[in-house]
Amino acid sequence: xxxxxxxxxxxxxxxxxxxxxxxxxxxxxxxxxxxxxxxxxxxxxxxxxxxxxxxxxxxxxxxxxxxxxxxxxxxxxxxxxxxxxxxxxxxxxxxxxxxxxxxxxxxxxx
Numbered sequence: 452x453x454x455x456x457x458x459x460x461x462x463x464x465x466x467x468x469x470x471x472x473x474x475x476x477x478x479x480x481x482x483x484x485x486x487x488x489x490x491x492x493x494x495x496x497x498x499x500x501x502x503x504x505x506x507x508x509x510x511x512x513x514x515x516x517x518x519x520x521x522x523x524x525x526x527x528x529x530x531x532x533x534x535x536x537x538x539x540x541x542x543x544x545x546x547x548x549x550x551x552x553x554x555x556x557x558x559x560x561x
Contacts, residue, residue: 467523468560472551478516478541479548481509486544516541533559 485508488501520537523529529537533554540550554560 465561467526471519471523471527471560472555474512474516474519475540475547475551478509478512479545481505481512482544482547485509513541516547527559527561529559 484505485502488499488503488505491498491500492502517538520534520541524534524537537547537550537554540546551560
């Protein structure tokens with residue numbers, strides 16, 4: 452008896468979608484960290500450590516998100532309005548995560 456293995460092909464955009472999801476969620480998490488750091492710095496105490504840590508982390512991930520959007524837009528076949536929405540999502544806190552959820556529900560990550 453010989454076993455036959457069938458290779459499961461992944462959709463062409465799945466690698467790009469996975470990278471986009473990871474960076475979008477990381478950007479939202481870093482925003483959250485920065486917001487918590489700002490809460491401590493400006494409201495609860497004068498402790499700047501949260502902003503000193505999460506400021507550069509968020510800045511780096513923000514830049515990575517913008518580059519990622521521009522890199523995956525063609526493989527994921529995003530229109531100009533979808534690409535602009537993805538870029539605009541990087542401005543308000545946590546909107547990259549909301550955009551990622553929307554893109555998943557509307558099949559823009561496949």
